[in-house]
Amino acid sequence: MSAILSPGARFRKALEENKPLQIVGTINAYAAMMAERIGHQAIYLSGGGVANASYGLPDLGMTSLNDVVEDVRRITSASSVPLLVDIDTGWGGAFNIARTIQQMEKAGAAAVHIEDQVAQKRCGHRPNKEIVSEAEMVDRIKAAVDARTDENFFIMARTDAFAQEGLEAAIERAQACVAAGADGIFAEAIKTEEHYRAFAEALDVPILANITEFGQTELWNREQLGEWGAAMVLYPLSAFRAMNKAAETVYKSILEEGDQKKVVDMMQTRMDLYDYLNYHDFEQKLDALFAEGKNK
Ligand SMILES: C[C@](O)(C(=O)O)[C@H](CC(=O)O)C(=O)O
Ligand SMILES: [Mg+2]
Numbered sequence: 001m002s003a004i005l006s007p008g009a010r011f012r013k014a015l016e017e018n019k020p021l022q023i024v025g026t027i028n029a030y031a032a033m034m035a036e037r038i039g040h041q042a043i044y045l046s047g048g049g050v051a052n053a054s055y056g057l058p059d060l061g062m063t064s065l066n067d068v069v070e071d072v073r074r075i076t077s078a079s080s081v082p083l084l085v086d087i088d089t090g091w092g093g094a095f096n097i098a099r100t101i102q103q104m105e106k107a108g109a110a111a112v113h114i115e116d117q118v119a120q121k122r123c124g125h126r127p128n129k130e131i132v133s134e135a136e137m138v139d140r141i142k143a144a145v146d147a148r149t150d151e152n153f154f155i156m157a158r159t160d161a162f163a164q165e166g167l168e169a170a171i172e173r174a175q176a177c178v179a180a181g182a183d184g185i186f187a188e189a190i191k192t193e194e195h196y197r198a199f200a201e202a203l204d205v206p207i208l209a210n211i212t213e214f215g216q217t218e219l220w221n222r223e224q225l226g227e228w229g230a231a232m233v234l235y236p237l238s239a240f241r242a243m244n245k246a247a248e249t250v251y252k253s254i255l256e257e258g259d260q261k262k263v264v265d266m267m268q269t270r271m272d273l274y275d276y277l278n279y280h281d282f283e284q285k286l287d288a289l290f291a292e293g294k295n296k
């Protein structure tokens with residue numbers, strides 16, 4: 001059944017079936033395969049993650065559509081779990097945003113979020129963010145919605161307005177985005193039960209809670225967030241941060257100890273790696289091909 005649904009339709013189905021839907025960041029194709037096998041119903045490609053991991057850059061709007069779409073293709077080729085993609089500000093004016101949406105759809109993404117920061121953007125949990133006018137943000141949403149070819153492709157508006165303009169202004173902006181066709185709202189860097197409830201009560205589209213570590217938000221549990229009205233809970237960089245810490249520990253240990261004995265227990269084994277990759281299926285096919293060759 002799910003094979004015939006478009007990625008966007010699969011994302012919407014996952015939203016229906018999971019209240020709230022947990023969406024985990026998968027920094028690369030293999031991470032997506034692990035998340036899928038473990039049972040996650042939705043995965044995420046973080047804009048900050050592409051900048052940091054694929055290009056060694058900070059999350060300051062320096063990566064382009066092509067940089068992100070390449071990572072989208074790699075992930076959607078390896079996993080059929082619906083993928084939400086961070087398209088930052090959409091990379092330009094209306095025509096650029098339209099192209100971004102078309103490229104994302106073609107690359108197999110299920111959903112995107114587009115934000116109202118200026119092009120020279122910052123991480124949503126850092127100070128001194130600047131946002132565009134409500135009218136400009138509404139135009140971004142209209143351009144995105146108008147450009148999709150699959151009506152199920154899910155277009156989420158992210159507003160960073162809370163930090164400068166407060167709760168009421170942020171909610172008003174979100175309402176304007178919904179009126180312009182946004183399918184969901186990502187309320188960036190809101191912090192409390194009261195904030196989540198206020199967004200959920202004011203809007204009748206799914207609300208995303210961004211539970212990113214070391215930011216503005218407490219690490220609320222999905223049950224609490226669900227009660228407060230969040231339909232989606234995002235963990236954009238959780239596994240990536242853990243992978244980085246693990247790699248740091250291993251690099252240090254190899255240098256300090258002269259071998260990796262102290263850290264081998266924290267490594268995924270070769271067998272587990274091969275299992276996630278379905279390595280043995282490939283090997284069997286190869287053996288069968290060789291056997292056929294030998295029998296000739
Ligand atoms: C969700 C986010 O946009 C991302 O790029 O992953 C970041 C996450 C983070 O920096 O922790 C954001 O919240 O701006
Ligand atoms: Mg981002």
